[in-house]
Amino acid sequence: MLSVPVHLALDAAARRAPGAPAATDHRCALDYAALAELSRRFSGWLWERGLRPGDRVVARAESSVDFLALLHGALRLGVTLVPVHVQTRPYQLLPLIADADPALVLAFDAEIPDLAGAGAKVVGINQAWGEAAHTPARTETDETIPEAPAFLLYTSGSSSQPKAVVCSHRQVGTALAAVAEQLRYRADDVVFGRLPLAFDYGLYQILLCANAGAHLVLADHATNAELLPMMRDAGATVLPVVPTLGRMAVALARRGTQVDTLRLITNTGEALTRADQVGLRKAFPNAELAPMYGLTECKRVSIRPPTAVDLPTDSVGPPLPGTQVAILDEQGNPLPRNQTGQIVVLGPHVADGYWRAPGPTRERFATCVATGRRVLFTGDHGHLDEHGELVIGGRLDDVFKNSGVRVSGSEIEAAAADIPGVRAAALVRPPGKAGPLLWAEGEIEPAEVLRELRLRLEPAKVPARCQVLPSLPTTANGKLDRKQLLARASEESA
Template identity: 30%
Template sequence: MDLETYLDDVRARQARVRPANTPDRLVLPLGELSIPGHVDHWARERPGQAAIVHEGRAISYAELAGLVARVAGWLAGAGVRPGDRVAVDLPNCPQFTVAMLAILRLGAVHVPVNPMFQHAELVHELADSGATVLVAVDSVLPVVVAALPETQVRRVLVTSLSDTAPDLPDGLDATPWSEAVAHAPAPEHPADLDALAALNYTGGTTGLPKGCQHTQRHMLYTAATAAAATGHTVETGYVPLCYLPVFWIAGEDLGILNPIVLGGTSVLMTRWDAGAALAAIERHGVTSMVGTVENYLELLEHPDLPARDLSTLKMPMAVSFVRKLTQDVRAAWREAVGAHSVLCEAAYGMTETHTFDATPYGMSAGDKDLLAEPVFCGVPMPGTDIAVVEFGTLHPLPLGEAGEIVVRSPSVMTGYWNRPDATAAQLDRGWLHTGDNGRLDEDGCLHYLGRDKDLIKVKGMSVFPAEVELLLTRHPAVRTAAVVPAADPESGQVPVAFVSLSPDASVSAAELRAWAKTAMAPYKVPLVEVVGEFPMTATGKIRKVELTDRAQRLADER
């Protein structure tokens, strides 16, 4: 079957199961208007409505539009022209949103930078992007000062998260934020939605981070479809609680783009705090949030929860980095918060696609999404096609068969910045090769099986770590599981599971392995080691690379 015939069949299947209250085609609320243009529109239509709420302070759309125009004026005065790269090294705060929009207003290129970066990481992204201006928070200035000589940055704009003026170190010629917001405003550059607008760096699996080239059209498409596909419209209102870092593209979507396109209110938190989150949900009528499963468990255990009104929170979305979203977690959330608030997995996506390609929203009846093995991702966004193909080709595989997930959508990056080799390896006739294993079921719904590099081959049979992890977490004593491969002289590889236990649970590795033999096919049954804690990355994921040596020792000792 050729790819287009395959897609016709898949789309028809998806249409039959797509939730009734979600769109089957792209609808842009304000048409093809630039992202800063949306701010100006809402400033005229809803001038007094809060655009951003942060640390108890509300910034209206009228105020936001003014700040964006004046900071754009300062940037233009600093020599920023269309196409120039401007790096933004800030945590979640209104200044981040203002800086990003000001950059886009000039037709320049937004380069978000992780403020947790140390010297080599910061130098790489500044030098690789060719950024000439940097907007930074004062707390990162020691790292910035050391990095600048190895970059093309010639102007630095500094802000502070406190009400005081930023403390500038000796030897740094920088401009305080107060000067920028007092500058004469700049007119908006004629919008070209297809011009380069952002370099969103992604770590990937090998080598140094690469800059994904995104446009305002990508941003607009993602915001319009992601919000609508989770039941939000201009009329219903959109109030996300965002503590995901907005320098990540998922946080950018949730905390900046989605609310601006829908004329909503972004409730920003610089860092996670369960009590503050509960108070913000009640006070501001939060409708949506994204957090780890651990975040939701912390909310469930918080003493303030019973006294808080969470009736507006209809779309809580979870990310299963470490703890997995299970039927028990969902049931506990429903019991505590109410049936109106259905906890589900967030979405399938990646930085290269602007992150929101498929969602299980509206497909939780009977816990269908959680019982599917393993991660059930639902149907794609309207206008997005997802196929499962033979790795390295565009030859579609039969439904139910595992292969590589490829994505074609209006938000797929135009390429990697200055990396034609990597671009050619990932993009093929408009399709992005994700490097992810997955399958499409009989309804055309996507199931994510993990990165191809994580695939374990046991006597030629494929074992997907995500599937084994999900099955293991169904044991009542298991809190978290991480599965990695080890070499084996007889089978080629064996899966090895590192497992942490729930509080007060007691079960041995041998007992868990015996239980696994009753829960999965024999070739999937892992060797097991019970651990107290896992090595973690700065982004809250298990650092599996540090488990591989331990896994091999365990396999050798068997």
């Protein structure tokens, strides 16, 4: 568990081991004493810019030690950080900035003219990094209010309107403590950070490393071919992955680059298929695997304890200590073990809701009719098995009826991914009468995919159409881009 508040974790790590490596990017490396000092300079720079506790700062979450220092500086000052992906364009930034209502925006220099009308102070990132490095350190640490927002984390959804999860210091600290207790990062760990830092899975690597005193290697800039050599040269021991990154690492390992130091692979954001798990175990035989399940709205729900046995598995582990999970039917009634329904979550790590969005907050963070308590309705379906471990079935909106048979898109995707020659699969249902379309990634004929599916599924669950691509599109966070596949399917159905 955390021994100090989140905003003081970096200072605690610096006191324990000031000379230990803290963070490395493509330009430089900092030990814990230097990172703590730089964070105090960022705190001073924000103060000189007029920011006070409760103000918001929108910042490009580039993979740099400067961004890490900014994050820790904002935490210690009580300023709410709003990280945005480096690939976010001005067209997307403007509504986000209008929604966040920040006191300061840190943008790439080329975008400043486009953001001039945003209504907030706008500073180029290079200017900010340079000024902060030469600002006197602010040694005072404000008394952070536990219920005050530490982060606003914007999530993608079905609506084009921006929607941010309000993550309070209390919620972040509780979630961080629970995850840290299960994953047990160590002071001698080297965490290989390939994930975007605007993605909460990537963002929390900063906090987990500070809590443990581990070394975070930021590798977002690396080309795919450089990944495993960089991991080997860094002596990486921990690798957080989404499926696309995991598959890439497996493919590169098959070409001969070995990373014998890797001891732990974690996964969330999107589940690893059984084939993914087998591939990772073969490519990195010294590493244990920890499948996890979570949402930005509560950070993490469950973690399967790291293991190298009993794999592959569909389980994402038992609920975290202090977390309660219930499976509800369509009427909101609790279901027994091994029966599938909507996953709802109750616990101190559940966020307070969405920023300035009372309607969506009431819908998602609602009252359970069975218990009368406020819970998070995840929108995912699954079940608790006989051991109390959670098994995820997919999104509620991927369940539909075909010829009177209840069909799960996730079940079809899992069956497709089991076919030799298929690396990944995604089922989308465009509007109209054309029916669902299965997209597969690999070097295989669509007709063969459908033929193999008929050997694995009952006839009503086999889609009539299949398309195969060399690679399925992904979002900026490395997740499967279902919106793009749906758009392509809709065009083909038109």
